[in-house]
Amino acid sequence: MKKLENLEQFRSWAKENAFVYASSEIYGGLSAIFDYGPMGILLKNNIQREWEKAMVQERSDVVLLDSAIFMHPKTWVASGHAAGFSDVLVEDKKTHKRYRADHLVEEFYEQKGEKVDMDKKTPEEIAQIIKDNGIKSPDGNDLTEPRNFNLMLKTNLGSTDAQFNDENVVYARAETCQGIYLQYKNIQETMRLKLPFGIAQVGKAFRNEIVARQFIFRTREFEQMEMQYFHKPEDTEKIFEEWKQARMDWHVNVLGINPENLRFKKHEKLVFYASAAYDIEYNFGTLGGFKELEGIHARSDYDLTQHTKFSGEKLDYFDQERNVRFIPHIVETSVGLNRSLMMVLEEAWTQETLREPQGDTPADTRIVLKIKKSLAPIKAAILPLSKKPELQAKAREVQDLLKFDMMTQYDETASIGKRYRRQDEIGTPFCITVDFDSLNDNAVTIRERDSMEQVRLPIAEVRNYILKNLK
Ligand code: ATP
Numbered sequence: 001m002k003k004l005e006n007l008e009q010f011r012s013w014a015k016e017n018a019f020v021y022a023s024s025e026i027y028g029g030l031s032a033i034f035d036y037g038p039m040g041i042l043l044k045n046n047i048q049r050e051w052e053k054a055m056v057q058e059r060s061d062v063v064l065l066d067s068a069i070f071m072h073p074k075t076w077v078a079s080g081h082a083a084g085f086s087d088v089l090v091e092d093k094k095t096h097k098r099y100r101a102d103h104l105v106e107e108f109y110e111q112k113g114e115k116v117d118m119d120k121k122t123p124e125e126i127a128q129i130i131k132d133n134g135i136k137s138p139d140g141n142d143l144t145e146p147r148n149f150n151l152m153l154k155t156n157l158g159s160t161d162a163q164f165n166d167e168n169v170v171y172a173r174a175e176t177c178q179g180i181y182l183q184y185k186n187i188q189e190t191m192r193l194k195l196p197f198g199i200a201q202v203g204k205a206f207r208n209e210i211v212a213r214q215f216i217f218r219t220r221e222f223e224q225m226e227m228q229y230f231h232k233p234e235d236t237e238k239i240f241e242e243w244k245q246a247r248m249d250w251h252v253n254v255l256g257i258n259p260e261n262l263r264f265k266k267h268e269k270l271v272f273y274a275s276a277a278y279d280i281e282y283n284f285g286t287l288g289g290f291k292e293l294e295g296i297h298a299r300s301d302y303d304l305t306q307h308t309k310f311s312g313e314k315l316d317y318f319d320q321e322r323n324v325r326f327i328p329h330i331v332e333t334s335v336g337l338n339r340s341l342m343m344v345l346e347e348a349w350t351q352e353t354l355r356e357p358q359g360d361t362p363a364d365t366r367i368v369l370k371i372k373k374s375l376a377p378i379k380a381a382i383l384p385l386s387k388k389p390e391l392q393a394k395a396r397e398v399q400d401l402l403k404f405d406m407m408t409q410y411d412e413t414a415s416i417g418k419r420y421r422r423q424d425e426i427g428t429p430f431c432i433t434v435d436f437d438s439l440n441d442n443a444v445t446i447r448e449r450d451s452m453e454q455v456r457l458p459i460a461e462v463r464n465y466i467l468k469n470l471k
Pocket of ligand 1: 207
């Protein structure tokens with residue numbers, strides 16, 4: 001059994017199977033921006049739906065929000081992004097390729113066999129390490145002086161004349177949670193919520209990332225699934241532990257990730273307002289090891305206090321039982337939707353040898369996406385054995401029985417063996433073959449993806465069988 005070996009293989013496989021395409025490919029592509037193809041969007045939607053189900057539908061204390069990408073520019077002053085959301089940038093003097101200085105320093109120490117915690121390094125310290133050690137670019141050339149580079153993307157809103165006036169500057173949001181903070185009061189009041197409660201949101205975020213050669217792991221436009229849990233300060237520790245565990249369990253139980261490929265990483269250096277911060281990391285083989293997937297942070301009352309200060313609007317909570325007013329504290333869970341999708345694909349991608357080579361006959365192999373059935377883009381493929389009109393009509397009849405409950409695909413091209421392989425590769429749990437006997441016995445053959453076992457069932461029972469076995 002083989003797994004994906006590198007990003008190049010991953011990229012071309014994801015393209016060939018309609019999961020992910022480079023954006024604007026016909027124009028040569030746009031760095032670190034990707035489009036999700038017909039299979040990719042179905043998978044992405046399924047992951048998002050599972051997240052909303054676990055975070056909102058199955059709980060009674062979390063509600064959803066869809067806030068706008070553009071917010072009042074003061075939002076980013078209050079949040080600290082306008083002044084401090086930056087990475088340290090260095091440029092190769094010859095090739096003009098740009099790098100994150102902290103990444104080069106980390107690689108430098110790794111090559112020496114030393115571990116260094118970059119969370120603990122200030123931009124000035126990073127610059128000094130580069131100087132002191134004469135660190136060069138990966139191409140062996142000199143680097144420019146390190147400088148801070150703000151990751152926020154700026155644009156202008158408003159009509160014509162004033163368009164380039166500084167007053168009209170707005171930012172494409174760099175994280176979705178700020179929209180939650182700005183609507184905290186409206187949501188609490190209009191939904192009549194009592195602490196503790198959460199607000200969850202899935203949406204696009206934009207960061208002008210410096211290094212952009214990690215496929216969909218780090219892109220300049222991406223989606224976050226964030227939840228802010230508002231609570232009384234004395235409950236932080238308990239609530240933090242509950243969310244930390246709940247989020248790890250979700251990756252294992254709902255996305256089907258092997259727990260050995262996941263781990264917690266504690267942040268040793270916390271921002272001054274935070275009381276705890278952990279990442280959940282996944283062992284991305286194609287990226288060389290464990291990398292951040294999700295952050296779980298105890299953020300105190302910092303966010304609502306900042307927005308109270310900058311807006312003049314009181315973002316507090318009245319505790320009727322105790323007759324006191326205070327600003328709620330927040331525990332946040334923040335996971336990348338695209339990174340989750342990358343993890344799910346990498347985890348599920350498997351190359352199996354079905355038969356070893358014998359004499360002149362080469363080995364028989366298949367690529368199968370062993371994805372959780374609930375996440376599979378297509379749940380059932382309907383395959384008439386030939387293009388005879390009677391079989392086509394029968395196959396369409398079967399599809400009509402299923403299409404209201406699940407995503408199906410009708411395929412009559414190529415040999416049946418090739419069509420099975422195609423469905424295996426995109427993770428379709430069930431292939432339904434309609435053959436000449438089906439015309440007489442009104443039964444079809446259902447093949448299961450992982451075991452490749454086949455059962456013969458009356459057409460009338462197919463829907464229930466598949467619905468039962470998709471769970
Ligand atoms: P990193 O250290 O990898 O840059 P971060 O700590 O800045 O990430 P957060 O701001 O905590 O990330 O964002 C929460 C989540 O959003 C991350 O765990 C990740 O899954 C996702 N995310 C952040 N930046 C990107 C990006 N550029 N592309 C894709 N997903 C991202």
